[in-house]
Amino acid sequence: MSDDIEKIFSFYASGSSIFVRKDFLQSSYIPAELPHREGQVKQLAQMLAPSLRLEKPSNIFVYGKPGTGKTAVTLFVGAHLNKTAQEKGIPIKFLYINTGLKKVADTEYRLYAYICRMLGDFVPDTGIPTHTVFERMLHLLESNPAMYLVVLDEIDVLIDKSPDTLYTLSRINSELKNSKLSIIGITNNVNAINSLDSRTKSSLSEEELLFPPYDANQLCDILKERSDACFSPGVLDDSVVMLCAASAAREHGDARRALELLRISAELAERETSLKVLKKHVNTAIGKLYTDKVHTFLKTLPDHQKMVLKSIIELDKPMAYTREIYDKYVETVSKAGLKELTMRRVLDILAEFEAEGIVRTNVISRGRYGRTKIVEFATVDNIKEQVEKLLVNL
DNA sequence: AGTCCACAGGAAGGCTTGGTTA
DNA sequence: TAACCAAGCCTTCCTGTGGACT
Ligand SMILES: Nc1ncnc2c1ncn2[C@@H]1O[C@H](COP(=O)(O)OP(=O)(O)O)[C@@H](O)[C@H]1O
Numbered sequence: 538m539s540d541d542i543e544k545i546f547s548f549y550a551s552g553s554s555i556f557v558r559k560d561f562l563q564s565s566y567i568p569a570e571l572p573h574r575e576g577q578v579k580q581l582a583q584m585l586a587p588s589l590r591l592e593k594p595s596n597i598f599v600y601g602k603p604g605t606g607k608t609a610v611t612l613f614v615g616a617h618l619n620k621t622a623q624e625k626g627i628p629i630k631f632l633y634i635n636t637g638l639k640k641v642a643d644t645e646y647r648l649y650a651y652i653c654r655m656l657g658d659f660v661p662d663t664g665i666p667t668h669t670v671f672e673r674m675l676h677l678l679e680s681n682p683a684m685y686l687v688v689l690d691e692i693d694v695l696i697d698k699s700p701d702t703l704y705t706l707s708r709i710n711s712e713l714k715n716s717k718l719s720i721i722g723i724t725n726n727v728n729a730i731n732s733l734d735s736r737t738k739s740s741l742s743e744e745e746l747l748f749p750p751y752d753a754n755q756l757c758d759i760l761k762e763r764s765d766a767c768f769s770p771g772v773l774d775d776s777v778v779m780l781c782a783a784s785a786a787r788e789h790g791d792a793r794r795a796l797e798l799l800r801i802s803a804e805l806a807e808r809e810t811s812l813k814v815l816k817k818h819v820n821t822a823i824g825k826l827y828t829d830k831v832h833t834f835l836k837t838l839p840d841h842q843k844m845v846l847k848s849i850i851e852l853d854k855p856m857a858y859t860r861e862i863y864d865k866y867v868e869t870v871s872k873a874g875l876k877e878l879t880m881r882r883v884l885d886i887l888a889e890f891e892a893e894g895i896v897r898t899n900v901i902s903r904g905r906y907g908r909t910k911i912v913e914f915a916t917v918d919n920i921k922e923q924v925e926k927l928l929v930n931l
Numbered sequence: 932a933g934t935c936c937a938c939a940g941g942a943a944g945g946c947t948t949g950g951t952t953a
Numbered sequence: 954t955a956a957c958c959a960a961g962c963c964t965t966c967c968t969g970t971g972g973a974c975t
Binding site: 661662663664665858859860880881884885888900902903904905906907908909910 | 934935936937938939940949950951952
């Protein structure tokens, strides 16, 4: 027993563990090379280059599936642009904003507030009117004359929640004398932009940049590039890298997933004090990646959401109509001594589950017997069992 | 050929929480 | 202190609709 413990400690202490620089695998880290994205880097650089002459670049719309390097390429080009601008004393401000992060910049107020804060002003989270924050932002932009390049990552969230904001922002240059502002919108969802009014739409997509999915070989190159400086020599075989790449390639060529798989596999290997990352570690990681995601989602679920899930489980059918689910839910809720929510609300809760990949739904018509929606658990990774397990103590 | 079910899902607005400012 | 403010959660009210049935 104590032998084992010593083995673990000495293994860590010797420094000969699996990782050399684990942070290189973190998704926030931007590598110096982006294999298979040379074209996009070059195109984006060309689109943004006019800013170095203080000419306003076109607004750019960047799209492609998740994990295809959109954010990485944009930040990469932005960093280089910043560097050049600084060296030559050109006033360019490259502002990266993720509008998809909840409670950060996902509403009109929060977006303006976020920009104000990046420009050095303090703005409270709430309490003051939105238009006041907007005016403060305008004032900051004007009193710090520059060419502003504003990246709106996951812009589809803003398109959905607050199209007016984008309309305002796309026309902001008419209110600016000393500064100019260009928008780079990034999204996983090409169709998102179509729900905007046509003026905003064409304004935001003056130029477009497409990121196609990576194939398995490309992912392999990316992983190798990233892992070179990351692992101790001899720890990682090509076959292991290939396995990660192949798995991620099946999930719309997602480089983020590939990197996470590799990291989790290596962490598993490290925990077992294995000297190499093995295929079995990858296979475990494939399961864990998904389980962990579902697990954190379910754990923090409010009561009513849990009751809805519980009701679906208790119906014990491969598929259920929303009406059945709701009736069961009302029963479940009253047993627990709570007041039930309306059907309308439960419908929205089900939609949230669908967005999280917990259930799949389908609207059908039963003709004479009206329209309804069919709900079933998503088939991947025995979600149903996971949900069941987490709800036992309810 | 037309009816009409039973629900989907949009719109608007209320209530609550946690904040500001004068 | 009173008067505002943003946003999340939820209800109320409502319009729209695919297709079995007549
Ligand atoms: N060509 C590449 N070379 C190295 N790493 C990459 C490459 N493309 C993507 N990545 C990495 O994959 C992860 C996800 O990429 P990201 O740019 O965030 O995808 P997207 O924004 O398209 O969803 C990041 O950690 C990123 O650094």
